[in-house]
Amino acid sequence: MGKSRDIIAxxxxxxLMAVLLAFLVVPIGMIVVVSFWGATEFSIYPAFQFDxxxxxxxxxxxxxxxxxxxxxxxxxxxxxxSIGFTVAYFLAFHVRTQAMQTALFLLCTIxxxxxxxxRMISWIPFLGRNGIANQTLISWGLIxxxxxxxxxxxFSVILAFVHLYTLFMVVPIFNTMMRIDKSLIxxxxxxxxxxxxxxxxxxxxxxxxxxxxxxxxxxxxxMGDFITVRFMSGSQKANVGRLISNDIALLxxxxxxxxxxxxxxxxxxxxxxxxxFVNIRKEL
Amino acid sequence: xSDGANMRGKYDLELVDLTKKFGDTxxxxxxxxxxxxGSYVCLLGPSGxxxxxxxxxxxxxxxxTEGAILLGGFDVSHLTPxxxxxAMMFQNYALFPHLNVRDNVxxxxxxxxxxxxxxxxxxxxxxxxxxxxxFADRLPAQLxxxxxxxxxxxxxxxxxPKVLLLDEPLSALDPFLRIRMRAELKKLQRELGITFVHVxxxxxxxxxxxxxxxxxxxALIEQAGSAREVWTAPRTEFVARFxxxxxxxxxxxxxxxxxxxxxxxxxxxxxxxxxxxxxxxxHVALTARIEAGEQVLAxxxxxxxxxxxxxxxxxxxxxxxxxxxxxxxx
Numbered sequence: 201m202g203k204s205r206d207i208i209a210x211x212x213x214x215x216l217m218a219v220l221l222a223f224l225v226v227p228i229g230m231i232v233v234v235s236f237w238g239a240t241e242f243s244i245y246p247a248f249q250f251d252x253x254x255x256x257x258x259x260x261x262x263x264x265x266x267x268x269x270x271x272x273x274x275x276x277x278x279x280x281x282s283i284g285f286t287v288a289y290f291l292a293f294h295v296r297t298q299a300m301q302t303a304l305f306l307l308c309t310i311x312x313x314x315x316x317x318x319r320m321i322s323w324i325p326f327l328g329r330n331g332i333a334n335q336t337l338i339s340w341g342l343i344x345x346x347x348x349x350x351x352x353x354x355f356s357v358i359l360a361f362v363h364l365y366t367l368f369m370v371v372p373i374f375n376t377m378m379r380i381d382k383s384l385i386x387x388x389x390x391x392x393x394x395x396x397x398x399x400x401x402x403x404x405x406x407x408x409x410x411x412x413x414x415x416x417x418x419x420x421x422x423m424g425d426f427i428t429v430r431f432m433s434g435s436q437k438a439n440v441g442r443l444i445s446n447d448i449a450l451l452x453x454x455x456x457x458x459x460x461x462x463x464x465x466x467x468x469x470x471x472x473x474x475x476x477f478v479n480i481r482k483e484l
Numbered sequence: 485x486s487d488g489a490n491m492r493g494k495y496d497l498e499l500v501d502l503t504k505k506f507g508d509t510x511x512x513x514x515x516x517x518x519x520x521x522g523s524y525v526c527l528l529g530p531s532g533x534x535x536x537x538x539x540x541x542x543x544x545x546x547x548x549t550e551g552a553i554l555l556g557g558f559d560v561s562h563l564t565p566x567x568x569x570x571a572m573m574f575q576n577y578a579l580f581p582h583l584n585v586r587d588n589v590x591x592x593x594x595x596x597x598x599x600x601x602x603x604x605x606x607x608x609x610x611x612x613x614x615x616x617x618x619f620a621d622r623l624p625a626q627l628x629x630x631x632x633x634x635x636x637x638x639x640x641x642x643x644x645p646k647v648l649l650l651d652e653p654l655s656a657l658d659p660f661l662r663i664r665m666r667a668e669l670k671k672l673q674r675e676l677g678i679t680f681v682h683v684x685x686x687x688x689x690x691x692x693x694x695x696x697x698x699x700x701x702x703a704l705i706e707q708a709g710s711a712r713e714v715w716t717a718p719r720t721e722f723v724a725r726f727x728x729x730x731x732x733x734x735x736x737x738x739x740x741x742x743x744x745x746x747x748x749x750x751x752x753x754x755x756x757x758x759x760x761x762x763x764x765x766x767h768v769a770l771t772a773r774i775e776a777g778e779q780v781l782a783x784x785x786x787x788x789x790x791x792x793x794x795x796x797x798x799x800x801x802x803x804x805x806x807x808x809x810x811x812x813x814x
Contacts, residue, residue: 386545387578391592391643392566401594405582 228464235457244453252458262443262459266466269439272354272429273422276361280418281411283362284369288410289403291370292377293385308370311363320360320431327351327359352434360432365421369414376410377403412478416471423467495521495556495569495646497542497679502551504537511537513703514551519681519696521646524673526694526711527683530726534703536651539683543572543649555646566592571645575652577636579624585611586620589638610638613672630661637672647679654689666693687727691715699723716743721812731780732812739812744769746808747782749794753803756780758794772800 238247256262287308295301311319326332327350334346349355380403388398426441440463447456497519504512512534519525527535540546542553544565553561560568579588587594590607598606611617614634624632633653640648653669654662670693673680684690690697691711698708699722707719718724721732724741731742745767756772759779768789770782780802794800 381576381578383574383576383578384580386565386572387574387580387639388591388595389545390543390565390572391595391639392564393591393595397595401591402580 231457231460234454235461237454237457239452239454244451252455253462255455256458256462265438265440265443268437269423269441269463272358272361272439273419275358276365276422277415277418279358279362280366280369281415283366284373284414285407285411287366287370288374288377288407289399291374292380293403305374308367312367316364317427317431319364320428323356323360323363323432324351327356352432352436354433354437357429357432357437360428361422361425364428365418368417368421369411372413372417373407373410376407380406408478412474415474419470419474420467423463423470495679496554497521497647497681498554499538499542500552500554502538502541502553503549504534504541504546505549510703512541515700515703515705516551517698517705517708519647519679521679522677523695524670524680524693525682525696525698526690527681527698527700528687528690528694528726529685529700529706531685533700535683535685535700538700539572539649539651539681542647542681543570544568545572566643569646570649571640571643571647572649572651573633573636573640573653576656577624577632579632579635579639581624584621584623585616585627585635588624588635589642591639592643606642607638610642611635613641614638629657630665633657633665637669641676645678647681648673650680650682652683652685654684654686662689669693691727699726701726717810719813724810724812729783733774733778733780734776735809741810741812742780742804742808744781745783746804747780747784748803749782749784749789749792749800750803751801753801754780756800756802758796758798758800761794761796770794770800772802774802 234244235252236248236250238245238249238251291301291304295304324331328334329346329348329351331351333350334343337343337347338345384402384406385398388402393401423439424441426439426445429437429439429442430445440459444456444459444463447453447459499515499517499519501514501516502512503510503514515534515538527539529535537546541548541561544560544563548561551561552559555569560570565572580591583591586604586607589610590598590603593603593606608617608620611620614637616631616634616638619627619631619635624635627635633656650669654665657665666689669680669682682690682693694711696708697711697714699706699714701722707714707723709717714723715727715729718727718730718741721739721741724730724732729744731744731747732739733742734740749770754774756774758770758772760769760771762769763786764783766786767783768786770784770789771779772782773779782802
């Protein structure tokens with residue numbers, strides 16, 4: 201009796217298991233295997249050697265690039281969090297009617313109907329040397345010559361990241377905020393809390409799970425990205441994603457695989473640390 | 485709270501032409517009333533009658549459209565909730581789910597910037613008052629409904645309010661617990677000597693608790709008075725019907741209220757046909773239709789009913805003492 205029920209339960213879970221196995225576990229396993237392989241200028245050969253890792257950890261470029269990746273992730277996180285929290289707060293607590301809430305929320309998602317690349321590239325004419333931003337600033341008399349750091353810089357990379365990923369912060373935070381009982385806010389006022397105190401002592405703690413989910417989205421997306429960094433920096437800046445993509449372009453698969461494994465572990469450690477702070481289980 | 489006792493009587497709560505409009509809808513229509521300091525007042529009425537809006541205006545969670553709210557002679561209607569000397573206990577208790585019981589209770593002290601030792605000491609005092617000392621470190625989700633209510637009560641009382649406002653505090657509890665908690669509310673109010681304004685839609689709850697009842701309907705106060713006054717002498721048809729236990733009959737061109745327990749089944753009297761019989765333990769509730777078409781309820785003591793039991797459709801004679809008829813204002 202109990203046994204046949206066990207078998208049925210396993211069978212029910214089997215399709216999902218098969219999908220995860222085929223499209224997640226096996227590919228990652230292959231990447232791990234290949235990361236130990238060897239490579240020459242024109243071929244790769246199966247082996248079990250630590251050359252790729254030794255080279256990776258021995259090269260100062262690796263540390264620089266990993267540092268740059270963390271820097272992008274951190275700065276993007278700060279901006280997406282502050283913008284995302286503000287937008288979600290406005291939607292959840294200041295917009296009175298649900299119809300308006302839904303309408304404004306959909307408005308937030310409209311830019312996401314176009315592809316990442318298009319949204320990214322549309323910044324280029326805006327930020328360029330003779331772009332709209334520079335011309336406007338000059339015509340206002342705020343600057344005399346075009347600002348060079350607007351495009352193909354860390355500034356433009358982070359700007360694009362923030363633009364691309366803020367919604368991933370808005371959605372989970374908004375979702376969590378909508379579940380906050382409005383009478384808690386009244387209770388806080390009744391207990392003498394100012395608006396700021398209510399925000400800090402009631403709303404922020406109760407929104408933590410949403411903040412954490414948004415953080416995981418943004419951090420993993422930014423750390424795994426290579427195309428935004430390439431386009432927006434005009435190939436002048438690097439992150440780990442670009443390191444991997446360059447290796448692949450040079451057919452150095454073992455080296456790319458080793459970098460990917462290290463990146464994967466890094467991201468998992470970051471998420472593991474984040475999850476220690478907040479329990480997101482009740483949000484899922 | 486020691487000086488609070490001496491100042492009793494100074495903290496009468498008075499509503500003056502209090503009005504609340506939501507857009508074009510009139511939720512509260514120019515009501516005026518004085519709540520005597522230190523009394524247990526029940527604000528009673530059907531849903532949508534304006535009782536909750538009135539309470540929320542007193543608490544400061546709803547703007548006053550017109551009129552004033554005086555506490556101890558000062559207009560508090562433009563002060564923030566915490567500055568009014570009132571505290572509110574919310575219908576669903578609104579405990580902060582991320583804070584434990586002690587931190588919930590001491591929340592207002594934390595907002596004032598008191599240090600942790602003072603806060604905890606005060607919170608423990610209040611928890612002792614509501615008999616929840618053993619639960620100080622639990623989260624609200626780990627408490628039963630009745631326990632959550634005690635915590636909410638402690639949190640409201642820690643601000644030392646002159647008036648405690650309770651928004652349907654017992655409605656979330658099961659019937660058994662409701663009766664126990666209402667006894668505790670009454671006891672607590674008597675001990676503290678502050679005004680309790682308790683919104684409810686249950687007349688039995690109001691009768692059991694209220695020193696004074698304020699019955700509202702259609703944004704107006706229909707009748708205010710002691711529990712006994714309101715029940716024995718309803719002023720209008722609405723009050724008579726809402727408080728229950730009354731028949732409203734058209735007699736001699738006017739409406740009169742007649743208590744159901746004053747209706748007797750006799751040999752002479754108004755002929756009527758039995759339409760329903762309900763056994764209620766101490767009484768049998770017998771409804772009969774009189775010739776005019778109105779239904780009249782008679783609460784017949786159980787022993788008397790079973791001396792000559794009636795069946796559906798039987799012809800009975802309804803009798804009462806003329807002196808028990810109570811004329812209603814139209």
